[in-house]
Amino acid sequence: MTAPRFTQKLNGQRVLPIGGTGGVGMAVAQALAEHGAEIILSSSREAKVKRVIDDLASQYAHAKSGISGYTCEGEEVAEDQKVGQVRTIASIPVAKIGIKYIDKARDSSITFTGGSTSERPIAGGFGQCSRSSPRGSTGWGAFDLAAYIRVNVDAPGVIETDLWQGMGDEGKRQFFKQHEASIPTGKVGQPDDLAEAYLYCLRDKNATGIVVDSNSGVFLQWR
Known part of the structure; x- marks a missing residue:
């Protein structure tokens, strides 16, 4: 066998x-x-x-x-400040410290999380702009760590998680309905969908310095 x-x-x-x-x-x-x-x-x-x-x-x-x-x-800080720090700052020192403990080999990698709003902003999405920074860092990281550790970014679009719970049930339903009418798949992403993108970055030893977009085709001009 x-x-x-x-x-x-x-x-x-x-x-x-x-x-x-x-x-x-x-x-x-x-x-x-x-x-x-x-x-x-x-x-x-x-x-x-x-x-x-x-x-x-x-x-x-x-x-x-x-x-x-x-x-x-972590320190006790305001919730919105904490979220901003995690998304814009924390990933860099984590990576800098982490590479000391990662085997220097092609099957070793770091995958950041970005977002599609850096390429196509959405109304009311200014709070998500912090997700755009990893797109710029992946090329830098891939060059700096070339031949040692692979560096990539997964960039999700709208994914149905508790991130949107602040809108309330009805607000979230209306937002999803409006968004789904404007994307080719006609359906917002699910956590299981995006998990596949992370698996890809981990498994493909030939992938480095790339951004994997999992965003329901939001970049396409649709309707």
Whole structure:
């Protein structure tokens, strides 16, 4: 019988998904567990880390021994300031520190999270502009770490997560309806959809310095 060539690429690989305890991050963690990766979760809330570890262990019993997590402590700051700092600043020092502990090999990589609003802004989306910065950093990172570690960016469009809960149920429903009328797929993305983009960046050893757009085709002129 031929040994698996594609489904085992992440088996035994150690992956640290920053913010992997909810929404897209949770979907990525689940995908990693399915592919046999060793997962190290991180979050600012200890109870959340423990809950997600327990959930993953119950869903993927075969991967239980390879799932761990730690709490990232931070200063007490206003919520909006904290969110801005995480999205615009935190990824850079995390990467700078992280490369000291990453094997220098083609199967090692760093994947940032960006956003489609840097290429096509949406009304009322000024608060999302912080997601545009990783697009510029991926080329810099790929050059600086060439021949050692691959660097890529996943850039999602509108994904149905709790990010939009501030709109309220009706506001979110109306926003999604309006957005879906303007995109080729006719449907906002789901966390499971975007998880595939992260898996691709992790698995393709020939991918570096690229931006993977998972955005329902929002860049296309549609209707």
